[in-house]
Amino acid sequence: MSQRRVFLRIKDAAIRDRVADALVSPVQAEDFSEAGAWLDALLANRYDLAIVDATGCASDALWSLAESPALAECEFFFLSDGTPNEALDKATSRSGGFHFRAPYDIEEISEAIAEVAAELEVESEPVATPTGSQLDQYGLLVGSARPMRKLYRTLRKVAASEANVLVVGESGVGKELVANTLHQASDRSRAPFVAVNCGALSPELVESELFGHTKGAFTGAHKAHEGLFAQAEGGTLFLDEVTEMSLEHQVKLLRVLETGEYRPLGGSQLRNTNVRIVSATNRDPEVAVSEGIFREDLYFRLCQFPVRVPPLRERAGDITGLAQHFLVYRNSEEEAAKTFSAAALQLLEQHPWPGNVRELKYCVERAFILAENVIEPEHIILGDMEADRDSAYTVPQVPAGVPLDVLEQAAIERTLAQNDGNKTETAEQLGISVKTLYNKLDKYEKATGDGAPQSATDSFNPE
Ligand SMILES: Nc1ncnc2c1ncn2[C@@H]1O[C@H](COP(=O)(O)OP(=O)(O)OP(=O)(O)O)[C@@H](O)[C@H]1O
Numbered sequence: 001m002s003q004r005r006v007f008l009r010i011k012d013a014a015i016r017d018r019v020a021d022a023l024v025s026p027v028q029a030e031d032f033s034e035a036g037a038w039l040d041a042l043l044a045n046r047y048d049l050a051i052v053d054a055t056g057c058a059s060d061a062l063w064s065l066a067e068s069p070a071l072a073e074c075e076f077f078f079l080s081d082g083t084p085n086e087a088l089d090k091a092t093s094r095s096g097g098f099h100f101r102a103p104y105d106i107e108e109i110s111e112a113i114a115e116v117a118a119e120l121e122v123e124s125e126p127v128a129t130p131t132g133s134q135l136d137q138y139g140l141l142v143g144s145a146r147p148m149r150k151l152y153r154t155l156r157k158v159a160a161s162e163a164n165v166l167v168v169g170e171s172g173v174g175k176e177l178v179a180n181t182l183h184q185a186s187d188r189s190r191a192p193f194v195a196v197n198c199g200a201l202s203p204e205l206v207e208s209e210l211f212g213h214t215k216g217a218f219t220g221a222h223k224a225h226e227g228l229f230a231q232a233e234g235g236t237l238f239l240d241e242v243t244e245m246s247l248e249h250q251v252k253l254l255r256v257l258e259t260g261e262y263r264p265l266g267g268s269q270l271r272n273t274n275v276r277i278v279s280a281t282n283r284d285p286e287v288a289v290s291e292g293i294f295r296e297d298l299y300f301r302l303c304q305f306p307v308r309v310p311p312l313r314e315r316a317g318d319i320t321g322l323a324q325h326f327l328v329y330r331n332s333e334e335e336a337a338k339t340f341s342a343a344a345l346q347l348l349e350q351h352p353w354p355g356n357v358r359e360l361k362y363c364v365e366r367a368f369i370l371a372e373n374v375i376e377p378e379h380i381i382l383g384d385m386e387a388d389r390d391s392a393y394t395v396p397q398v399p400a401g402v403p404l405d406v407l408e409q410a411a412i413e414r415t416l417a418q419n420d421g422n423k424t425e426t427a428e429q430l431g432i433s434v435k436t437l438y439n440k441l442d443k444y445e446k447a448t449g450d451g452a453p454q455s456a457t458d459s460f461n462p463e
Pocket residue numbers: 140141142143169170171172173174175176177178240282357358361421451452
């Protein structure tokens with residue numbers, strides 16, 4: 001295994017020495033404590049672990065760090081004198097790192113560093129071109145790229161806590177898998193994991209869906225209904241696309257989180273709730289707050305611990321591994337032994353995957369159906385998102401006899417991909433309600449049992 005690279009910027013020599021002692025395993029420590037260009041070095045190189053004393057750092061340097069992709073690659077430990085610092089808070093939360101404030105408990109810092117250094121030690125080298133399903137797995141998540149391993153470490157720690165977690169990431173990166181994995185790794189794993197897509201709830205039904213209702217609570221309430229909070233009692237409630245909930249309902253949700261109590265519609269009794277809330281959004285939550293569509297107080301309640309799921313483009317090395325993984329599973333389900341040609345793997349690896357893991361999974365599904373034994377580049381339907389975006393609206397040549405439901409699924413998949421997974425925009429463009437869109441997607445997911453729909457583009461590709 002190659003030596004781990006450690007970046008050091010610690011002004012106080014005594015602390016620097018103690019930190020160096022904590023790095024018991026063989027590491028290549030690079031000391032930028034006195035260097036002016038420390039940030040350039042940190043951003044330009046690939047470090048495994050960085051210990052950065054932020055005291056006296058220029059604010060723009062910290063902001064550059066807070067916004068850099070390097071945060072996903074490396075384990076960060078920040079030290080500071082405790083002066084409130086927004087950029088440092090952001091860098092700490094985006095990196096999932098530690099922040100120790102003066103006066104330092106050097107034992108605690110050394111222990112934390114030694115623990116992370118030991119974890120890095122046992123990590124295996126990334127596999128360049130796996131030939132089977134060879135990626136690491138944590139819970140339901142598959143992936144060996146460094147940002148994924150970092151995510152696993154974070155999840156392990158957060159799972160042991162009771163903090164509400166906000167999972168942030170682009171569409172299809174695996175946010176629901178993260179939520180489910182957190183639940184399974186937590187002490188609540190024997191109780192239910194209940195997921196709800198807030199964007200799909202019709203506004204009139206949100207309250208009854210969340211909190212339940214009594215018989216006769218409103219016209220049409222023919223019988224009592226257990227809400228999602230009751231269904232998830234003792235377990236985890238996953239609020240997907242939480243930023244899509246109306247402001248009115250956000251207030252109601254906030255009240256429950258603050259008081260731990262809710263009242264079913266039509267009921268007179270308050271009920272206590274004991275659920276852990278994991279929520280997710282593919283928006284930047286801070287932007288959603290500044291745009292006024294996400295209440296700041298709710299954001300703070302939900303985001304006691306933020307978890308960012310890296311997109312595939314930050315997971316070099318995982319693309320072919322994930323493709324192999326999906327193929328291996330499909331082979332075992334169908335009792336087949338299909339393989340990828342080297343050219344097909346190369347094609348997959350070079351694609352930017354704007355729709356992320358979900359799109360990669362669908363693509364492997366399609367290729368599996370089209371290929372006899374060896375998946376070649378011609379079996380891989382990637383879709384040119386940029387061309388689609390730029391092209392004027394034209395009705396494609398539709399072959400005669402294509403079933404309408406296949407056409408419908410193809411239209412939905414295309415539009416979703418073109419909108420980077422944004423379901424509200426997709427539904428609007430297709431002229432259907434968001435709820436109908438969710439129902440249709442749900443139907444496609446269930447069609448193959450494992451959440452991997454057989455894409456309509458298998459049999460209908462308008463290009
Ligand atoms: N790390 C992973 N390992 C294995 N499969 C994955 C991984 N990440 C995502 N997937 C697969 O990709 C698909 C999308 O995952 P998921 O629904 O968790 O994403 P999401 O980010 O919640 O999506 P959305 O933004 O639409 O809510 C699922 O079929 C899931 O099984």
